[in-house]
Amino acid sequence: MADLTTFTSVFDNNDTIKEEEQQHTQGREAAANILLVDMAPAASSATSIHRSSSRPQLDLSGAAIQGNIEERDPTILLPNQSDDISHLALDIGGSLIKLVYFSRHEDRPTDDKRKKSLKERLGVSNGTRRSYPILGGRLHFVKFETRKVNECLDFIYSKQLHRGGIDPRGWSSETQVNENAIIKATGGGAYKFADMFKERLGVSIEKEDEMDCLVAGANFLLKAIRHEAFTHMEGQKKFVQIDQNDLFPYLLVNVGSGVSMIKVDGDGKFERVSGTNVGGGTYWGLGRLLTKCKSFDELLELSQRGDNKEVDMLVGDIYGGMDYAKIGLSASTIASSFGKTISENKELEDYRPEDISLSLLRMISYNIGQIAYLNALRFGLKRIFFGGFFIRGHAYTMDTISFAVHFWSKGDAKAMFLRHEGFLGALGAFMSYEKHGLDDLMAHQFVERFPMGAPCVGGKIHGPPLGDLSDKISWMEKFVQKGTEIIAPVPMAPPGTTGLGGFERPSSKGETLRSDDAALNVGVLHLIPTLEVFPLLADPKTYEPNTIDLSDHSELEYWFTVLSEHLPDLVDKAVASEGGTDDARRRGDAFARAFSAHLARLMEEPAAYGKLGLANLLELREECLREFQFLDAYRTIKQRENEASLAVLPDLLMELDSMSEESRLLTLIEGVLAANIFDWGSRACVELYHKGTIIEIYRMSRKKMQRPWRVDYFDAFRERMLGSGGNKPVPHKRALLFVDNSGADVILGMLPLARELLRRGTEVVLVANSLPALNDVTAIELPEIVAEAAKHCDVLRKAAEAGGLLMDAMINIQDASRDDSSSVPLMVVENGCGSPCIDLRQVSSELAAAAKDADLIILEGMGRALHTNYNARFRCDTLKLAMVKNQRLAEKLVKGNIYDCVCRYEPAS
Numbered sequence: 028m029a030d031l032t033t034f035t036s037v038f039d040n041n042d043t044i045k046e047e048e049q050q051h052t053q054g055r056e057a058a059a060n061i062l063l064v065d066m067a068p069a070a071s072s073a074t075s076i077h078r079s080s081s082r083p084q085l086d087l088s089g090a091a092i093q094g095n096i097e098e099r100d101p102t103i104l105l106p107n108q109s110d111d112i113s114h115l116a117l118d119i120g121g122s123l124i125k126l127v128y129f130s131r132h133e134d135r136p137t138d139d140k141r142k143k144s145l146k147e148r149l150g151v152s153n154g155t156r157r158s159y160p161i162l163g164g165r166l167h168f169v170k171f172e173t174r175k176v177n178e179c180l181d182f183i184y185s186k187q188l189h190r191g192g193i194d195p196r197g198w199s200s201e202t203q204v205n206e207n208a209i210i211k212a213t214g215g216g217a218y219k220f221a222d223m224f225k226e227r228l229g230v231s232i233e234k235e236d237e238m239d240c241l242v243a244g245a246n247f248l249l250k251a252i253r254h255e256a257f258t259h260m261e262g263q264k265k266f267v268q269i270d271q272n273d274l275f276p277y278l279l280v281n282v283g284s285g286v287s288m289i290k291v292d293g294d295g296k297f298e299r300v301s302g303t304n305v306g307g308g309t310y311w312g313l314g315r316l317l318t319k320c321k322s323f324d325e326l327l328e329l330s331q332r333g334d335n336k337e338v339d340m341l342v343g344d345i346y347g348g349m350d351y352a353k354i355g356l357s358a359s360t361i362a363s364s365f366g367k368t369i370s371e372n373k374e375l376e377d378y379r380p381e382d383i384s385l386s387l388l389r390m391i392s393y394n395i396g397q398i399a400y401l402n403a404l405r406f407g408l409k410r411i412f413f414g415g416f417f418i419r420g421h422a423y424t425m426d427t428i429s430f431a432v433h434f435w436s437k438g439d440a441k442a443m444f445l446r447h448e449g450f451l452g453a454l455g456a457f458m459s460y461e462k463h464g465l466d467d468l469m470a471h472q473f474v475e476r477f478p479m480g481a482p483c484v485g486g487k488i489h490g491p492p493l494g495d496l497s498d499k500i501s502w503m504e505k506f507v508q509k510g511t512e513i514i515a516p517v518p519m520a521p522p523g524t525t526g527l528g529g530f531e532r533p534s535s536k537g538e539t540l541r542s543d544d545a546a547l548n549v550g551v552l553h554l555i556p557t558l559e560v561f562p563l564l565a566d567p568k569t570y571e572p573n574t575i576d577l578s579d580h581s582e583l584e585y586w587f588t589v590l591s592e593h594l595p596d597l598v599d600k601a602v603a604s605e606g607g608t609d610d611a612r613r614r615g616d617a618f619a620r621a622f623s624a625h626l627a628r629l630m631e632e633p634a635a636y637g638k639l640g641l642a643n644l645l646e647l648r649e650e651c652l653r654e655f656q657f658l659d660a661y662r663t664i665k666q667r668e669n670e671a672s673l674a675v676l677p678d679l680l681m682e683l684d685s686m687s688e689e690s691r692l693l694t695l696i697e698g699v700l701a702a703n704i705f706d707w708g709s710r711a712c713v714e715l716y717h718k719g720t721i722i723e724i725y726r727m728s729r730k731k732m733q734r735p736w737r738v739d740y741f742d743a744f745r746e747r748m749l750g751s752g753g754n755k756p757v758p759h760k761r762a763l764l765f766v767d768n769s770g771a772d773v774i775l776g777m778l779p780l781a782r783e784l785l786r787r788g789t790e791v792v793l794v795a796n797s798l799p800a801l802n803d804v805t806a807i808e809l810p811e812i813v814a815e816a817a818k819h820c821d822v823l824r825k826a827a828e829a830g831g832l833l834m835d836a837m838i839n840i841q842d843a844s845r846d847d848s849s850s851v852p853l854m855v856v857e858n859g860c861g862s863p864c865i866d867l868r869q870v871s872s873e874l875a876a877a878a879k880d881a882d883l884i885i886l887e888g889m890g891r892a893l894h895t896n897y898n899a900r901f902r903c904d905t906l907k908l909a910m911v912k913n914q915r916l917a918e919k920l921v922k923g924n925i926y927d928c929v930c931r932y933e934p935a936s
């Protein structure tokens with residue numbers, strides 16, 4: 028190990044960072060300005076699936092950019108736009124009103140000069156792909172009971188959705204409702220309630236064909252939402268990745284009162300090829316007559332406790348308790364639904380309504396599955412998607428349908444279900460507005476987020492909207508008081524369906540099955556047109572960001588415990604970061620409750636929010652903090668660690684410069700690994716902070732640096748960098764350095780490594796978070812840090828100048844030479860996310876642009892290099908560097924121990 032005594036002794040003079048010293052509120056304003064990734068115009072094709080040319084639509088004639096054309100989110104003036112643009116569509120059914128509405132993101136201030144110069148350097152041009160702008164925003168999904176249509180109208184009114192929504196800039200919200208304003212709607216209620224909408228809201232309802240809407244909604248979801256479709260077999264839900272380019276043809280089975288089977292060949296291209304009159308209405312109708320149930324839900328609920336062998340004739344009933352083995356039918360296979368009732372001398376009253384309900388449910392679901400498969404067979408279709416009010420996330424129904432399809436197709440065809448199946452019609456109606464530009468968006472441009480209420484309301488019907496933050500907090504407080512009334516679904520035991528031509532009765536009793544309208548939550552879809560797939564992924568289609576598989580229940584339990592235990596400390600930090608006021612404490616409590624409710628919900632139903640990985644949980648925590656307006660919980664800690672590290676940087680650089688090339692490279696990598704210990708997200712590291720000073724932690728960390736590291740590909744990396752046997756390799760052209768934590772991690776670890784690369788003629792792009800997460804450094808903070816570092820280092824200064832980093836970083840360099848022409852640039856880009864991990868399917872357009880010329884990637888930290896991307900393969904040389912700060916992860920991933928290090932070098936694949 029290199030001798031770093033001078034360096035460490037300087038560091039020694041810095042104070043301990045104590046827990047209680049986090050009362051600073053400085054930097055709050057800066058943090059408050061950091062919003063989600065930007066909403067720059069993106070591309071669109073002119074083609075549209077719309078069937079109606081009805082207004083309103085964007086009139087783009089004479090459109091011009093207001094202000095600076097190079098701006099990131101230029102305001103577009105539409106001088107000829109006269110109509111209100113509706114942001115709302117409805118599906119008004121007999122029992123439920125489904126509402127989809129769009130809200131726009133707030134503007135965020137942009138750092139014009141720096142962005143402009145960065146764009147020039149990266150060769151990013153403006154508005155290259157889309158002929159008109161689409162607006163970034165959010166798609167919300169809300170349900171009301173149709174009999175409470177007034178609640179729905181109040182909701183629309185309170186949010187001003189009939190006027191185009193409450194825009195953050197006041198856009199269109201103050202205008203009178205246009206006499207000609209319309210709202211698109213489908214479903215029978217579009218006719219029934221048209222007058223009511225006109226009277227109460229002053230808007231006309233424009234009716235859209237139901238089948239058109241269903242197909243448009245399904246196509247949109249299957250193309251745009253990554254984990255929309257799932258299979259459901261024997262109680263197991265599995266998400267299916269649909270290839271957008273290989274979606275068609277498929278069979279869409281809409282199970283409403285009756286059943287429609289629609290062959291879908293493309294956008295707007297479909298044919299109703301079959302159907303059956305035995306559907307949801309049949310179940311409800313017969314069920315009502317036979318059980319005296321008052322509602323569909325009550326009937327479904329009854330089936331949970333049913334045992335159909337009391338009603339159904341089983342193979343064993345015919346064969347004296349024996350299997351009919353010759354044709355593969357087990358004794359418990361249903362031979363004839365309701366068949367047992369003919370041979371018994373019993374009246375209807377003698378049967379339990381629960382048993383009747385279950386028998387009916389199975390009869391009808393099985394029949395639908397079987398007919399659907401026969402139609403799929405007719406047209407050679409392999410994929411069948413089921414939707415409609417009959418399904419409503421009910422585990423038994425889905426299992427029965429899946430069984431029938433699987434059984435009759437001998438496993439060749441797949442029954443799939445959709446997370447947003449209740450909203451197909453409303454979404455389709457929404458898609459029918461012309462030119463809102465949503466129809467050709469791709470999966471990577473949507474980020475689904477689960478707001479505070481999600482774990483509590485689940486898929487249930489919504490009441491009046493929550494207003495401001497204070498409403499949210501009191502709702503959370505009330506929720507905790509009344510929490511016991513909120514029933515969480517019980518995990519389902521496998522029904523054990525086997526046998527030919529029928530299925531066995533469930534091995535479990537009904538109460539273990541879910542009746543779950545709430546089993547699946549649908550979040551808010553954040554539409555972020557500027558997100559892109561990271562272009563250097565070797566195979567984006569098979570890329571899976573998460574390393575840890577949370578479908579393993581013990582893994583899930585472990586990480587849930589870790590996150591729960593970390594919560595009190597996090598709340599303390601968050602509250603302190605907001606000045607420790609009563610208001611901050613109240614928000615902190617509400618945050619803790621909301622996040623705990625999410626954890627509890629996911630513990631019971633891990634797939635409730637779509638496919639769940641550790642990265643999603645870590646991001647959810649950050650999102651939850653932001654929801655309660657904790658915009659940068661670790662800001663004070665970050666500032667202090669930055670200051671302490673900047674103070675010792677000059678000595679470190681001096682020591683590095685006195686070394687040979689070879690030992691310098693090793694020391695630099697050691698430095699990155701050792702400084703990665705400054706992680707406020709790890710329980711073990713937080714304990715270290717309680718016990719010692721920065722220097723003690725750092726010394727301990729450096730001591731662990733003896734090679735070989737637990738994963739040690741350093742020799743291969745050194746050879747690529749320095750060559751062997753006297754031949755000098757060509758330096759990399761551009762390196763992307765995915766930085767992690769503030770303080771020592773970035774300043775004493777990654778910056779010196781960046782400097783080394785710059786010296787070798789490699790352009791360096793520091794890739795940092797768009798939003799704060801734990802103590803991670805953000806892209807907004809980095810230029811100032813670099814500027815401070817550059818005061819002590821010519822290489823960094825010249826490169827930072829060449830990269831446009833110093834133009835607004837307020838540095839005061841006396842003798843700065845302005846000649847940057849000879850220097851390779853050092854740049855900073857935001858990564859597009861606000862999490863300790865990174866999903867490279869959704870990165871900022873800046874990062875995607877920077878990646879195009881990059882031939883080296885350095886991923887640093889546990890979140891970015893281990894929890895996510897450890898197994899990712901790239902099209903260029905990649906170095907993954909991290910210290911493992913968790914014992915269990917160390918054992919599982921690298922068969923090692925806490926504080927072991929990973930230096931994984933992989934040449935371009």
Ligand SMILES: CC(C)(COP(=O)(O)O)[C@@H](O)C(=O)NCCC(=O)O
Pocket residue numbers: 589593645703706707708709710711767768801863887888889890891894909912913914
């Ligand atoms: C949140 C983190 C991924 C951040 O690590 P980093 O990327 O900063 O190296 C990591 O601290 C973590 O996995 N923490 C939870 C595990 C624990 O407390 O042991």
Ligand SMILES: [Mn+2]
Pocket residue numbers: 706708767768801802803863888890
């Ligand atoms: Mn981190």
